[in-house]
Amino acid sequence: GIPLVEITTAPCMRTPEAVQEVAGYIGMVLRSTGRVKRGLGTIRQDINVSIAGGARVEIKGVQDLDLIAEVVRREVQRQVALLAIRDELLRRGARVDHTVVDVTALFSGTKSSILKKAKSILAVRLCGFAGLVGREIQPGRRLGSEMSDYAKKCGVGGIFHTDELPAYGVTAEEVARLREFVGAAEEDCVAIVAAGRERAGCAAEQVMIRAEMALAGVPEETRKMLDEGSSAYMRPLPGAARMYPETDVFPVVIDEPLWESITVPELLTHRAERFVREFGLDEDLARQVAFSERLPTFEAAVAAGVRPTIAARTLLATCRELARDGVAVDRVSEDEILALLSAVEANRAAKEAIPDLLTELARTAGEGAGTPQERVDAVIAKMAPAVSQADVESIVRRVVAEREAFARERGMGALGPLMGVVMQELRGSVDGKVVSETLRRELGRLLS
Template identity: 50%
Template sequence: MTDDLDYEELGLVAGLEIHQQLDTESKLFCQSPTELREPEEATHTIARELHPTKSELGELDEAALEESRVDRTFEYLAYDTTCLVEEDDEPPARVDEEAMNVTLGIADLLDAVVVDQAHVMRKLVIDGSNTSGFQRSMLVAQAGEISTDEGPVGITDVMLEEESAQRVEETEEGVRYSLDRLGIPLVEIGTAPDIRTPEQAYEAAEQIGMLLRSTGAVKRGLGTIRQDVNVSIEAGARVEIKGVQALDDIRDIVANEGSRQVELLDIREELLERDAAVGETTELSHVFEDTDSGVIQSALDSGGTVTAVALYGFDGLVGREIQPDRRLGTEFSDHAKRAGAGGIFHTDELPASGVTEDEVASLNAAVDAGEGDAVAIVAAGGDVAEQAIEAVADRARSAIEGVPEETRGANEGGTTRYLRPLPGAARMYPETDVPPVEPDTSDVLTPELLTERVERYVEEMGLDEGLAEQVAFGRRMVLFEEAVEAGVDPTFAAATLESTLTELSREDVDVESIRDGALLSTLQLVEAGELPKEGVNDVFEALAADASLTAAEAMDEAGVGGTDEAEVREAVAEVVERNAEQVEQQGMGAFSALMGECMGALRGQASGDLVSEVLREEIQKRA
């Protein structure tokens, strides 16, 4: 592998597409709520078979065409909140006003110029992630800019579009999706290809993420934000990498793609020197009639075939590593899998997996492969085996040409895998069911940046800088603001929402299931003196166990209701009386031990400050 790349010398160029779900009440084109549901809550299912359609110019998109070659049925889980728009049984309503206003605020933060009129477009999508076979999208703003330490990065477009359906699982017939996510408003921010290093890519994504969270109107949590990265080097090709979930992966994704393209170019040079070529695909099941390979035998027993292609001049290169733990042969396998096969075998790795030396020799002889050559085989159902080996042959031919333009998927660890060809303009065409929108920026307020919030929390609310940063950048920032506005002490609200909930989560309490309204009510009960601070944990645990409870009901369930001062004095006096000898001997030295006993006797139903005050008075009486 290539380490310590000189990105300037390589001419590395990268751009980002950031997709962020908006936290609106309704979906983009209907009034369905934007809350996610559990699959077991589904009330019914619908099925679709999707096919590519031609653009207005009569063209078929190559990526859509490849997707359509895989014969699949798509099943969708629907719920009591699913509307006819989501099921593609009625036209969409007008664009959600709240979603548009949030997007305009985001455009303002990005210094982007808002368009005079936003036209809804259809983007062809036939992987099943939308029941209609297309995604609705509109350009809202363009020509913005953000700053990084390595220079400015342009913002080419700010799009507002509908989120896709959530993929649940693969089935024997195809793919099962859930419609709860479909239609959630999604903002897409595209940068110019101004990024020159992996570090700058990370910084740009981090900056955009901070601006998005500054609105207080975006969803938080796994899957609510996704980064796509476009990468190329000067002698390579543009590659789009989809679905980078974690910000920290962006550096590795960009670096590994730059390295992958360098390795592929080196392989190309070696193949050209060897005068490499790709042979014709052929069916060679007879070579493996008595094979000990379980994979091959299983395919043959089920009526499948073994297909092969000779890769002349490829010896040693199919097994060459081009990404960490991924080889050129892995690329070939990715293409075979897209055709429905489980993968490939190739002679850089054989004999192995039950394939013998004699079978390898027979295989080479059958396709006239000699020293310096390689052979790839696929064992699968008849049609699948034929399509898969053709896909392998096509990818091998492109290896001789260099780096293919394509769309790839992000893997854990910063590597990538082949998904499909790069989509083209043929997949976009106008939406005729939704009228254009004329964005009104007159009432749009510029959101306060998170960095500015930190300063305000410190200066105006008295939070220390560390806690202020936790709250401002945390997912409960909006709830914190609501609590302070409702009169809750800022330091108590911040510490409870950040520290207390985190500690309970570490103790396996499902704090994510607690509704924001219940959290706010709990804070207000403390502020009103109805719930001692010491009882907050118990209330949260009760709320986590039963999300339908109100804070007051959870307080009763946990048995931590407030106790008046007379009851506190009576309980403390009893504790001091039981420990009279210790009090007489130690005086205030007995305070710590007796404080714990008093709190235990009151079972968290009185504030620590009140108990402390009364205990000191009782000890002083006897000391």
């Protein structure tokens, strides 16, 4: 198996884009070794974010590189919003009433499906919190969401609070009775939790704990990433007491001989530059090849004498287009693709036939036995059998003769349309360059 590797960096970065750039560079260096798995879920980025006046927050499990900058932006937004809420709470002289009130009887006739089935409904009065519990701190997230995250640790589904009520089947009359019963003033917010007595009591305590944290600003936390880049509370941020040596892996002493023996791999960025320089690929295509999962196949094809441009465009553009059209290209092995490219380079099939040949290889994958080379040979024989030069000339003469009036009218401008007709008949068995030269000669003979 491939071991799990943890890499920690602690640069001071001032923009979300800088964080994403560093994460991308780390991933590129790891992939340059050729010894790490690829794809979504194989690399997990944990991001630590703090702002002036805020706190260090660790966001776990960010798997999508393209989301890193957005995760950082949203965490900064959250901390800025929490600091603003703290300042407003302090200005109001807000406090948390630690008296937990049983309000189960108030909702005996409620139409709320959640409250109706609860054995116990408990309320907490948050003095001076009105309007702030429902204030958005991230897209789709409010201070009330943070309190709900804490409450969920007790096994409840979440909380209700008067900043969002009436709603969820709770009526305005029920909200008014609730506020009166717990003695809430206009500037107060009331949070309620509904569950069994023990769970509801635990959840109410957690709501009060998180409300007290709001008076202090931003708590240090470990959070999990949500869809699109927001985050939710997981657990308190561990302190130094939880940092201990790895007990299952012995230390590796890196002495001078070991250090000098390490072969530094060619970075993918440098490899892309080499592909431009040595193979004449354009910069965009070279970078796509260098960072592709099919890089080993590309390099094997070029080493076998396949033209780099044909190898690159087949592995990237052609395979991607076929997959988009519903062809299961992933069923074609890398060895079969390599054998197909070699056959094209040896003029046993035309490059124009590659899409059809790949489609047939994908369709017949798993049928019968045979080596990759034998499978490719069979598909070529079926889909694009070899055609001699004499056969090509015969077909070209016939096509031109059948369309003589069109050819005389258009002159050499008829080359393109007639080329399509000939290639369709040949089904990609002959390289387009050969067909074009033959057709050009025949048109020249006719027109002269």
